[in-house]
Amino acid sequence: MSATDCHNIKTVDVLSLDSIRSSLIRQEETIIFALIERAQFRQNEIVYRKGGFGNLGTPVGSTSVEDHDLSFMEYMLVGTEALHCGVRRYTSPEEHAFFPERLPYGQMDALPLLEYPQELLSSVGGACDLNFNKALLQNYVEKIVPSVSKQGDDEQHGSTVLCDIAALQALSRRIHYGKFVAESKYRSDPSGYQQLVDANDADGVMKLLTNRVVEEKVIRRAKLKAATYGTEPLLSEMPPIKGADTTSIVAAAAAVYRDIVIPLTKVIEVAYLFRRCGREPPPEYQLC
């Protein structure tokens, strides 16, 4: 390997099964930083209310869809996705749009297409089309925001939705990594999963892929990271960190992982494994 080569990393390596675990752990930083950033601001409930600022129209660059009112947060999310779509964000198997029906595809032919490991992804009967962002978005607005931010309104509506978009995109990447995790589990026991899927036994698939010890470790790590990153390091002159008292950020991070990230990831894993084994998952695993 030449000196230049060792500075460069190919996408096809980044998605190797070996790197999934380290990616999942690194994504915890991104998610917890994003939650701490969101905690600076009040709940600002108006940004999530459809029509909260009247009819905002069609976000720049997106495709107009009738009969669907957008909240201010959704409006900015669609606009952000349209911008990112223009440079092919959603051709990456790690990325899933919240509003795919509103995106203009195929604009940016100047950028090279990256080479992804196809055997893991699109070749497996529709598994790459699984998209659970609708469920994530609902959980985010109804549960995560109230757990992270204080009640009330501080007029910082633009800053608030930019934090929301960063958090949502990080959470979306994390839960959809369930597809890679599921592929790795499938490879360790292909006949076990095939039998359960052939018997249409979703509960059995869920049981086989569940590892309580690992789940507890993930939750413990989320709490520890939130405690570390959500507390200003002790310096005599330092006032308490604005908006984020440590206790509430730690509780919120644990709840986000325990009640939302882990369960949604597992639903995605079950849905993926059904399609991987050639069968449609039961309706409760088709949230997308």
Next chain:
Amino acid sequence: MSATDCHNIKTVDVLSLDSIRSSLIRQEETIIFALIERAQFRQNEIVYRKGGFGNLGTPVGSTSVEDHDLSFMEYMLVGTEALHCGVRRYTSPEEHAFFPERLPYGQMDALPLLEYPQELLSSVGGACDLNFNKALLQNYVEKIVPSVSKQGDDEQHGSTVLCDIAALQALSRRIHYGKFVAESKYRSDPSGYQQLVDANDADGVMKLLTNRVVEEKVIRRAKLKAATYGTEPLLSEMPPIKGADTTSIVAAAAAVYRDIVIPLTKVIEVAYLFRRCGREPPPEYQLC
């Protein structure tokens, strides 16, 4: 004050001089989180090269400007600014665009205009027009990226520029807070600053506003925060944090504050104080 009132905060209070210090300290988290996020990825030098991906055209929603090639990072920054401009980001005195000449102003009449404390801002002869983002952008690409990220290319170009945009916007807000800081210093000694400005003594203004003890404190805090947030909390099963070894993040955070944030903030303070006292600053304080 009613129960509802105490949950709500007005912008006009957020910008009180009392809150400037706590805002500056809180912005340190945002900046250091952003640098740690950027450190995940290689330098990916191609994203900063004009024409690195050929001619990308005019970003969606922005105003076309001839004779100016954009790098991929600049292309995405302009697109992001056009989106944010559409919901009035740049009517806030805390926010400054990197490419104001490319922005379409006055679209989003649905959103209410916020009430800012005018005495601090636009009424003071052109002080609110000071924009030092060109110098910041150059420093970011030439100094900050190489200090934070490892050499080479990992093909994560989209993720890289999103981290860049978050870091640039946070750094821009921080250095332009120099205007608020300068206003506060002016109020503590109006005749002192007026005399120096009347004598066109920029060095004298710089000397009067400099407080080495506070600067050293800021650098020390940046290092401590980078050490705390850039190190995974110790858990036996935890591998080293991806891409960010603590030593290099701590050194980079200290250098960012010592060599870029603090000096640029002080240049902005001098420029602001000249305009505040009714005189144009010398050319070296007119980077915008």
